Amino acid sequence: MQMTASRADPKSPQGEPAPLAMEGIGYSIGGRRILSDVSLTVAPREIVCLLGPSGCGKTTLLRIAAGIERQDEGTVRIAGTVVADRHTFVPAEARKIGFVFQDLALFPHLRVADNVLYGLSVKARGPRQASEALAHVGLEGYERAYPHQLSGGQQQRVALTRALLPAPRVVLFDEPFSGLDRGLRDTVREDTVRILRERQATAVIVTHDPEEALAMADRIALMREGRIVQTATPEEIWRWPVDLEAARVFSSLNSFTGRVEGGIVETPVGRVPVGAEREGERLVVAFRPEALRVFPVDRGAGVEATVEQRRFFGTHVEIVARVGEVVLKLRADPYLVPHAETVRVVPDLRQAIILPVGE
């Protein structure tokens, strides 16, 4: 089952146009193809994460949406209006888009209130606007402070407040949390999502961190070598990755190949039913580490595995175990898993990832 482009229609059920719709985007630099046929539609109030490894073209796509770069092929629409195609190019400042960059781009010599008001024309500024906007994000009283007097998380909220104040159609984030300590990152992420929801904002967030994408996104657009290979909700993309490489973005895998006989693929961890309609096909059957359950060896079912390594991570243990020649990567609850040289492994068949060979 392929769960791509689940919300391809650029109009929401209420008939609102998509805040951002990109169609068939192609882009090259110096004869090198950076983006090929990229299409992405972001629905009103949706948070979409662009996820992919370094160099896959995420930032370039964001810059094209923003109007900082111009694509060679395809169309960009904002709120239903074409802002970039072969004939039209609306510059960044006229696109009604907000930005939050990795370095936040706060002006160090401006006070917090002036940073927040920076994007607004003088005419649009009200006397208490900065204070009210800052109060919304828990920064009342910080109007006269300078950015360096704030913590990383507070600076983040200032940057977000500035981006949201002109009521942009869509806010674009480029790796906004990568400069933060790990401990702070989770809180700042949660704050950001809460604020975006409260303001009913639409956002596109670039990240190379799969956990971040799973935690924040309504939908994830997974990128690879200048293309979007899958667009789906976090649950869908985790459960039904488009191929093995997409599955491996989110965790390591135990993958086995076999032919369907009698509706079943035999694997080293047991028989996996895949349905009669695939009879005779060669398939890959894969399990994420936690989809292979670990039990004491005296439990009847499952295959017996020899434990080779056991690493404790507080919330879970990671176990490397062997069934004959096959090495398994397991992940389990540290308080339920026996401290033993042999264990029993039982696959959770509901979590099997089943793909054609070669995908």
Ligand SMILES: Nc1ncnc2c1ncn2[C@@H]1O[C@H](COP(=O)(O)OP(=O)(O)OP(=O)(O)O)[C@@H](O)[C@H]1O
């Ligand atoms: N101005 C430029 N000149 C030449 N090559 C460029 C330019 N901008 C981007 N590239 C190349 O385009 C590719 C995509 O870059 P881009 O920054 O969009 O990727 P990314 O997925 O955002 O990666 P990262 O997370 O490292 O920023 C990279 O190979 C990069 O080297």
